[in-house]
Amino acid sequence: MTKRTKGDLLLDTGVYLFLIALGLMMLLPLASVFSKSVSEEWAITSGKVGILPVGFQLDTLMQVISSSLFIRAFCISVGVTAIGTLISILMTALTAYPLSKRKLPGISFIMVLFIFTMLFSGGLIPNYLLMRQLHLINNLWVLILPGMISVFNMLVIKSYYESLPEALEESARIDGAKTYTILFRIILPLSMPVIATIALFYAVGYWNDYFGPMIYINETALKTLQLYLQDVVMDANSANLTNKSVDDLMNMSPEGIRAATVVASTVPILLVYPFMQKYFIKGVLIGSVKG
């Protein structure tokens, strides 16, 4: 242990102050939206709500949460996220395993195929036409199937597999284990940190997916939470006000409702983070070093 010099102390203070400032810069807008969602409307209108709520009430949040459109969109998002994450993580882990074996015949060709999709895609319109031909428009599977495996995530898992000592597999084989036993009983349990991290990536990706549903989902009954949120927030955007009729203007949601919708659709996915935290840091680190 060397003694800390004054310079070190100064540097540390500087770094901490900078990081605290940076953290606050990201936290404050969120805090403001949160307090707007629990403040009274008159206080929002007169600009009194900053970081702390004014006139605390939960009616606005309750009103948002009990709206039938919100509930339906919420259920759809939860469903897509849960099923999508499960399928994605399973398929990604399964794809990565054979590719982690250098002896696999034609491996460089297969890898090029995968990498190719990372760099090039057909573009929006051809994709839309393809989905239409596959009868996936207005079908929730369109949100899961085309992006089922993220090649980047697959590579992270693959490199994690490669980092596991080969002796483990050899000894298992000597004990009489077949490939699937090895994968499911030895490799996967050992890879939990990276699997959990990638699962979190997928879950957040599915939850926040806005573009896919916007393009492929027209039916009101199938709208995801992010689409609903976008509608509620953008309804009051000045660009969308110009052609509104008076009746529509009179029916517009006040700012409190919009803030509450943002809160109600962000909090659920935030709650996932603490549970994944301990895997999260470890998993990303390992993937990045070996990747």
Place this chain on the structure above:
Amino acid sequence: MINRKWLTLMLSAGLVASLAGCGSSRNTNEERAAGSSAEQTTGTQTESGSKPELKTLNLWSKDDYNTYTLAKVVEEKTGYKVKYEMLPADKAMDKLNLLISSAEPYDVITINGEKAVYTDYAKMGALVDLTPLIDKYGENIKASISPESFEAMKVDGKIYAIPNRASEFAGSSLMIRTDWLDKLGLKMPTTLDEFTAVLKAFKEKDPGGNGDKGAPLSIDGAMATMVNVTGAFGIATSWNIVDGKLVAAPVHPGFKEYLSYMADLYKQGLLDKEFAVNKDATLKEKFTSGRVGVIPLAWYDIPGIADALTKNFPDAKYAYVPALKGKDGQAGIGMSGGFDRLTFIPKSSKHPEDAIKWINAKLDKETFKLIAIGEEGKHFTYKDGVYSPILPLFTDERGLASNYLTGIDEKLYPVYWQARVQKDPRLFAGFTFLNKEIPAEFRISDPLALAPSLPEYSKYNASLNQMINDFAVKVIVGEESTDAMAAFVEKYNAAGGEASAKEVNEWYASVKK
């Protein structure tokens, strides 16, 4: 080395595949389009006896069309089962373009009163010509919608859409704190000079008691042409009649005077120094927190403002400023008009005849009233020619009624509609003041409200308005002097102003005859 070879191979393969893909998909699309139109003609023949389910596309609404009370009412009255879908709230027209060009089989599509969008589709041949269908099945449609409105819908002499004509009214004016006036013993200003004097008194004597001596008047930076005050210079609407011709605001002689008046207010510190960056919300914030005493405000925003204002200042009172008179007694508040909604049937519809029958059935006198304002005694009361809403049921079950109207009874709907304005007494008071108490000669109609789609005009309108606003802001803050006016008009004309004026006046001359 090996990798690179593979990559080149893949690239070229991908290129070839994508080219082939594009080609073949275009073919299949054409085939499909041809197939669906054949299907469509046979479909309508076989189904003429029964009523098919209709698929409609509508504007975004905060409640689901399918579950809102009115969906059931419409189904019971018309006998048609309808599946409602919504456009997104943001970039709705982009999404509509995608749906139209991929020929999604909607039977009825309703959009805002954007004539330009509608005209484009009609010209592209994406819409069903309604003229023969209305003749055959549209008895109620013909009785409800005036020839004047249909005239505005005509594209190359054919009608492709059924319009919801908007009620014509003044939407906003200047809102002033009357308790500040009382405190200083001032009268409500009626002329521009009195208005300036009131602003000066507000600034010097600080009746709000906030001590910062800030400017008493604030406006939205995106609307530098201020309602009511513009009227005193003869430019209450963006096109005004001068010697029997329509003249756009920047070409109008009053525009320069208006700008120098505003620049003067700014220089004297009577107009908010930060007005250029004000958004609608900032404006309301400043007014309700007592920092400014005068803002332009629409009557439908009154309840929210009134709530906040009385919470902050229990003694606060507010009222609209009457139409301010300029030098030669000129005054006016611009009115909005035109069309709220346009309803059309795309070519990809599988049941165009049923769609028209459905629209027609909704315009039956009794049915229309039921959809628009509900049942007497349950949703509204009727007395002395006035429909008053019964709250809260009216708001709960008819608040979103305008979403279900495809075409309106143009004589009766404006009367029904006022029930909506009576939802809140404060809102109603504001509406009544602007539209009943201000003399009719000072309520200026938008001369272009009923114009058909004018291609040049709609092409340049948005960018020209932006240009006018930018220039107005610059002059008001003193960055440019009013002498730059001549150069600006030149630029404006070159940027499409002249072409617009020519087209607008050709149309105007044709209707004036």
